[in-house]
Amino acid sequence: GENVEQHPSTLSVQEGDSAVIKCTYSDSASNYFPWYKQELGKGPQLIIDIRSNVGEKKDQRIAVTLNKTAKHFSLHITETQPEDSAVYFCAARVANNDMRFGAGTRLTVKP
Amino acid sequence: NAGVTQTPKFQVLKTGQSMTLQCAQDMNHNSMYWYRQDPGMGLRLIYYSASEGTTDKGEVPNGYNVSRLNKREFSLRLESAAPSQTSVYFCASSELGYTFGSGTRLTVV
Numbered sequence: 405g406e407n408v409e410q411h412p413s414t415l416s417v418q419e420g421d422s423a424v425i426k427c428t429y430s431d432s433a434s435n436y437f438p439w440y441k442q443e444l445g446k447g448p449q450l451i452i453d454i455r456s457n458v459g460e461k462k463d464q465r466i467a468v469t470l471n472k473t474a475k476h477f478s479l480h481i482t483e484t485q486p487e488d489s490a491v492y493f494c495a496a497r498v499a500n501n502d503m504r505f506g507a508g509t510r511l512t513v514k515p
Numbered sequence: 516n517a518g519v520t521q522t523p524k525f526q527v528l529k530t531g532q533s534m535t536l537q538c539a540q541d542m543n544h545n546s547m548y549w550y551r552q553d554p555g556m557g558l559r560l561i562y563y564s565a566s567e568g569t570t571d572k573g574e575v576p577n578g579y580n581v582s583r584l585n586k587r588e589f590s591l592r593l594e595s596a597a598p599s600q601t602s603v604y605f606c607a608s609s610e611l612g613y614t615f616g617s618g619t620r621l622t623v624v
Contacts, residue, residue, distance in 0.1 A: 438613070440613075440615075445618075446617055447615030447616050447617045448558070449615070501546060501548075501563050501571070505557040507555060507557040
C-alpha cells in the first residue's frame, strides 16, 4: 500500500520567514495530493491540493510543488504569520478511498 | 451548512464499556470515513463507506464496527472499549478533498 513520509516533524520559524514542509510517497499510482492544517482542538482543514498532472499550484502565501519522478511534494508558506502556527498534514491518494496521511509537522511561527 | 458534525466531543469510558460515535454530513457526499489520530502517527483509517449501504475496513479496523445509516450518517461503534482505543476520532466525508468533523476525544480507563 501507499506510504507517506513527512519531514520535519517540528519546524520553528520567525514571523515573516518562509516555511517548507516535504513529503515523499511510495506508490507511483498516487494522483492527488492535499495538504491539511489542523489547529488545536479542531479537525484538519484542507488548505491546498494538487493533482498529478500539475507541477505547482499557488494560493496567496501558500504553494505546493510536485515532483512525480522523485515521488515527493512540498508545501511552501511565505511571509509566515503567527496564525500560521498549527500542525500540517500531507496526504496522497491512490484510489478513491485510499488516502494515506503523513505523520504531521508542528509549525511554530515566533512573533 | 454545518459540514461534518460529530457527537459527542468528549467521552470517558471504562474498559469493557460500549459506545457509538455519531457523524452526519450535509454536503451530499457519497464517501464517508472514520479515522483515529494518535500522537506521532498522523491519521489512520478505521473504516470507510464509499456509498450508502457499503462499508469497508481500513488500516486499523479491529475492535470497531460501523453503520452507514443513510447517505448523511455514518456511525462508529466500540463494542468493548480497551485502553488502546484512547484516541481522537475524526469523521470525514468527501468527493475529492476531505471535509473533517471537529473530532471526538475518547479516553478509556
